[in-house]
Amino acid sequence: MMKNNRLPAVVVKDLKKTFQRQQVLKGVSFTVESGSIFALLGSNGAGKTTIVNILSTLKTMDSGCVMINQYDVVKQPNEVRRHITLTGQYTTVDELLSGRENLYLIGELRNLPHKKTEATALLELFSLQDAADRLVATYSGGMRRRLDIAMSLMGQASVVFLDEPTTGLDPQNRLEMWRIIREMAAQGTTVFLTTQYLHEAEILADQIAILHDGVILAKGTPATLKQVLPQGIINLQVRNEADEKKVMELLKNYPLRKCSYEHGIEVQTDGTLQQLEEVLHQLNKESIILEAFTPKQPTIEDAFFALIGEKQEESV
Numbered sequence: 001m002m003k004n005n006r007l008p009a010v011v012v013k014d015l016k017k018t019f020q021r022q023q024v025l026k027g028v029s030f031t032v033e034s035g036s037i038f039a040l041l042g043s044n045g046a047g048k049t050t051i052v053n054i055l056s057t058l059k060t061m062d063s064g065c066v067m068i069n070q071y072d073v074v075k076q077p078n079e080v081r082r083h084i085t086l087t088g089q090y091t092t093v094d095e096l097l098s099g100r101e102n103l104y105l106i107g108e109l110r111n112l113p114h115k116k117t118e119a120t121a122l123l124e125l126f127s128l129q130d131a132a133d134r135l136v137a138t139y140s141g142g143m144r145r146r147l148d149i150a151m152s153l154m155g156q157a158s159v160v161f162l163d164e165p166t167t168g169l170d171p172q173n174r175l176e177m178w179r180i181i182r183e184m185a186a187q188g189t190t191v192f193l194t195t196q197y198l199h200e201a202e203i204l205a206d207q208i209a210i211l212h213d214g215v216i217l218a219k220g221t222p223a224t225l226k227q228v229l230p231q232g233i234i235n236l237q238v239r240n241e242a243d244e245k246k247v248m249e250l251l252k253n254y255p256l257r258k259c260s261y262e263h264g265i266e267v268q269t270d271g272t273l274q275q276l277e278e279v280l281h282q283l284n285k286e287s288i289i290l291e292a293f294t295p296k297q298p299t300i301e302d303a304f305f306a307l308i309g310e311k312q313e314e315s316v
């Protein structure tokens with residue numbers, strides 16, 4: 001959880017980056033508190049990996065300022081590298097070694113004085129103690145992913161970058177990864193994660209930033225981000241397709257979305273009783289029978305689409 005009394009672990013100010021002629025980052029700014037979980041959300045190609053690469057000194061920026069634990073990524077890259085770890089596609093697990101041996105190997109490469117104790121603690125944190133001395137070739141996909149992250153944590157970095165840590169994992173392994181991420185933060189590590197799963201950001205992160213079109217469109221706690229939405233979302237379910245078409249026409253002045261279930265329509269009102277009455281009145285006038293009528297708790301997913309929708313309308 002957040003420890004507000006400490007200096008921020010990551011400070012990004014007006015970060016800009018252009019590839020060839022495409023300006024991917026147009027002035028990105030945000031701060032990550034020490035010991036918190038920060039999620040960077042964005043659609044495909046939004047520039048999340050570019051940000052992670054710049055923050056972890058793998059790529060250069062065009063302009064702006066990035067500080068990690070008070071070290072400047074441009075002027076003090078070696079100091080920054082000592083404080084961070086980047087997981088994902090970059091570590092390689094040796095299949096012909098056991099999990100423990102893989103961890104020892106990294107400990108030797110990094111010249112760590114307490115590699116055995118660290119390895120044992122990480123095997124336990126990542127629920128790999130029982131499989132510690134088995135060859136990695138016998139590990140499942142989820143176990144390999146956990147070992148991969150454990151390896152990158154050897155050396156006790158204080159800021160961990162996790163680029164889409166649960167992509168491709170089954171639900172059980174995803175839950176296990178969530179537990180590990182929470183545990184890392186509870187032990188004081190700052191976790192910076194990118195994810196394509198909005199739900200994941202919602203349940204894990206202390207702070208979320210939504211990246212779109214080269215800028216941070218919104219940032220805040222999951223609860224604050226939900227507030228960017230009008231609170232009057234109602235899910236309606238009608239009896240058949242004909243009624244569904246009628247409702248779509250009758251309520252066309254409201255923001256509407258098809259629901260994933262049959263003959264379901266989501267209507268956004270301003271949350272006032274007056275608008276709710278108006279919606280019901282219009283349906284009643286046309287004798288449309290509702291199978292179901294449910295107010296809905298907005299999710300981060302709704303906020304994400306609402307924000308991106310607004311942005312696209314603005315640019316039309």
Ligand SMILES: Nc1ncnc2c1ncn2[C@@H]1O[C@H](COP(=O)(O)OP(=O)(O)OP(=O)(O)O)[C@@H](O)[C@H]1O
Pocket residue numbers: 019020024042043044045046047048049050051
């Ligand atoms: N080295 C490069 N040369 C040219 N263009 C690049 C380079 N690296 C990234 N890009 C472009 O920058 C944009 C952002 O890429 P980036 O990988 O950062 O996005 P992302 O948000 O991580 O996407 P995804 O979720 O698909 O991984 C993309 O349009 C990509 O094509």
